[in-house]
Amino acid sequence: MAQPTEPGTEEWPCPGFAVHPSLPAGLLEVSLDWCEEGRYTHHCPNRQRVIDYTCACSETSYELLGVGGRYQFRRIRRSNLKVVAYAGPWQRVRAVELWRLLLKGEAR
Numbered sequence: 001m002a003q004p005t006e007p008g009t010e011e012w013p014c015p016g017f018a019v020h021p022s023l024p025a026g027l028l029e030v031s032l033d034w035c036e037e038g039r040y041t042h043h044c045p046n047r048q049r050v051i052d053y054t055c056a057c058s059e060t061s062y063e064l065l066g067v068g069g070r071y072q073f074r075r076i077r078r079s080n081l082k083v084v085a086y087a088g089p090w091q092r093v094r095a096v097e098l099w100r101l102l103l104k105g106e107a108r
C-alpha cells in the first residue's frame with residue numbers, strides 16, 4: 001500500500017489509499033488499445049461503476065470500470081490538458097487478468 005506524502009510537498013499529494021501501478025520494466029506482455037474520450041462509441045457514462053483504481057497522485061492513473069456486465073479501463077492523464085482514454089470492453093475474466101498485468105507493469 002502506498003505511503004501518504006506530506007501535504008504540500010508534491011503537486012498532487014498522495015492520499016495513500018490506492019495502489020501505484022508498477023512502471024513497465026521491459027517488454028509489455030500486453031499492449032492495450034487505448035481510445036481517447038469522445039471517439040469511444042461504446043462509452044456509456046450512466047451505467048459505469050468504478051471497481052478498482054490506482055492512486056491519483058501519479059501523472060497517469062487508471063480505473064477498472066464495470067459497464068453493463070462488461071469491463072473496461074479508463075486512463076486519466078493529468079498533465080497540461082487532461083486526457084482521458086478507454087480500453088476494452090472485455091468479459092470479466094479477461095478484464096481482471098489485464099488489470100492485474102497493468103498493475104504489475106506488464107500491460108499498458
Ligand SMILES: [Zn+2]
Nearest residue numbers: 002014055057
Ligand atoms: Zn499515490
